Amino acid sequence: MTVHWARGGPDLPVALDRGAGPLRIQLQDQLRAAIRDRRLGAGERLPSTRHLAELLGVSRGTVVDVYEQLLAEGYVESAVGSGTRVATMPSGGPARQPPGGAATSAAPRPVEADFEYGIPDLGSVPLTAWSWAVAEATRTMPTAALGDGDPAGCRHLREVVTAYHRRVRSGCAVAEDAVVVSGFRQGLAFVLATLARHGIQRIALEDPGPREHDVIARRAGLSAVPVPVDDHGLDVDRLRRTGARAVLLTPAHQCPTGVALGPSRRRDLVAWADEVDGVILEDDYDAEFRYDRQPVGSLQGLNPARVIALGSVSKTLAPAIRLGWVLAPAPFVAGIVEEKRLSCRDAPGLDQEALALLMESGRFDRHLRRVREIYHARRDVLAAEAELAFGPGRLHGLAAGCHALLRLPDGTSERAVVTTAAIMGVRVNGLAHYRFAPAGAETEPCPPALVLGFGNVSDHQIRRGIRTLAQAVRQQTVPMIRPDVHRSNT
Template structure:
């Protein structure tokens, strides 16, 4: 043996391991089982090579095209195997660095384990990139406390008695003024009914017997809302979606007694984008001709970044559009306040469904929100958060452009989340990979109506509002590590 090898220090030996890793990456010498599927055989061979130490941590694997040619496999077979092993934690994929054996992979000469050992549990999430919640640390505590003190000092004694089911007149007056100014809603305080949020509004309208199904809905939306409607005996009928929002022209062809449609016209949830003006008009015309209703969920209408504000559909026909809103996105879901702007003929039925006394929305919070709106504090908070969320959105877009330029973010002109379009067939494995990176998020398929017929496009729904500022950069790094690699070897 050469003297240089006999006397080589540990550091030199580490360097030789790195060089060997690169050489192994060029020619894996994998032997695939002749039984079962080729994909399963490749997965087993790669796991065994890592588990046995032949593929050391940091080893760079060949591109899909090269390995597929060496083994006589389809490129998609190799790509899918790589993606699954990334999801399981055996491999990592990073734009510009290729696919490598994970540093956390099993060491050489591992202890023998039974073949049917249970799978390792996924790590607890460290980064919350789920949609639906604002930045809790940004709640305007000082301004809210100021409004609370002012509202309590000004409140009449009767405000501390049994609550009015319609809501405090102070809040209904402030809401009517704000919604007219900021969202183009046409109303007066007598047609506003306070509730505890959007879900409560649905329970009152359908569970309380004010409206009956079936109900047309968008093909993608919150499964929780569909479950709530199903529990009330309401059948939901999905409408198609495209880049212009819900295909409301399909309403005219619906049968089975559909006389109401639920829409998110300001920013379709979760795919993003406003409802096209022609489709807004088509929905209202359909409601007029059918003697029906449009239910407008204006869940984050205040947050827009790259486009002019889109007013509420309700302004087109207040008699045929039922407007629903809340402070769950703009302030906090903990405040538990929402509102319904009702056609006049529905006010009494909704109040009957609520009962004689307010049992849901705190009168003290109602008075505080009324002052918060009337004093201008709400407008200042929304403007501040719009800038804050825009910076968050921009950091996400920049991270993708730098680390995963093949992944396209969509629906980013407004709202608190983005949809990342993925290569076909990679959504499930990418969600799993995100879990192993300590990220909590959802795939687009989680929001798909079970009866939808439109083709599904793989994607991730990434909320960028929730992580605190100090952890947001690490969350984006982890997200980029979980994304499927791009390049010419990846089918799209």
């Protein structure tokens, strides 16, 4: 894609040596080389002759001569009112190949339905409200706040986030317990590094669970051990056998099975943390999207001395608004702040203030109420289509969140279904995609299943996608799929 620079674009990287021959020849050679190497792309506008002459300290006539020579050679083209632009070079020229190998002309297969997990409805992002918040932050922030701020993050946002957590999630954190980060994963990396400095060497992770958390743990110097998840959430009895002193889990809507951590498991988990002098890392995602009752309270409210809660707006607003927070017990806050200070100083201050204003003004809540209705409706469409195609009782984890688990007939190959569906234009991941095992270890087998994210797909795409998945499964297990999967309506 051509970049359309205004006013001729940024200055060119041209350096003339007045003791190394004619300046006109030097300028010609350097511009030719930049065009051949694709450092100047086809269609890019070159600086005006007057501007480039002033920049290089040469006469305008010298630059005019250079441009005319390049025009004659076919390197540039010129039109009245359009200035001088780089011409399109032959495809066989010495263009630089993209990283990782040679360029390919093969077009990606079109995706008609994408059940990717964890993507919110990008068409419903409240851009008008966000624009208001950014404008209001720009208008009201004092000049002093535009420099490097508190390493823990914007005080206003920390106050708003903790107040929201207390009011909506039954937590008990205050601003001094909060650290603002650039998204969940950054916060997790800071927390794990801090735990390692506190002498914690092993962390337990849900299996199946979110992708790559084991990789992040190992990068922080911890060993990661899997703990099975059943219909009531993380198996705390199995956790006790691991020797871990930390555990990371998704209690409100487990990723990817969709179960909520049961009441007795919640109590057992808190008791385990006291027994081993351990720490619970609570990934608080999807907590705002509950459809059968009020959201379950945060584990942080049960035992604030043992729980570190991590949250972000990646799923409530959009991943592009890269803001999140860590709510930690006092002994860990300083370490997390230090990890952040040495890594990145802070998330963008204007965005932090804008998020605080968005939440404080009520616009954030209005957005959540609106998208909750959207997700609820899509969930109902997904449930109806899955029951029609696969029969009752196959879809699980529908009480909350924006994804569900579709149990496949016994003997079905997840990998074959995923591959076949992709060929037919439907993107989906199997449950095995969310499993991990340490080197040399064996994990318990899980029944075949697909993880269906429905946050960013339309009703029509859901219907199309489920029917395609039924076709993919039917190729292997014809008797297990209902024959009335195809309907006349779309």
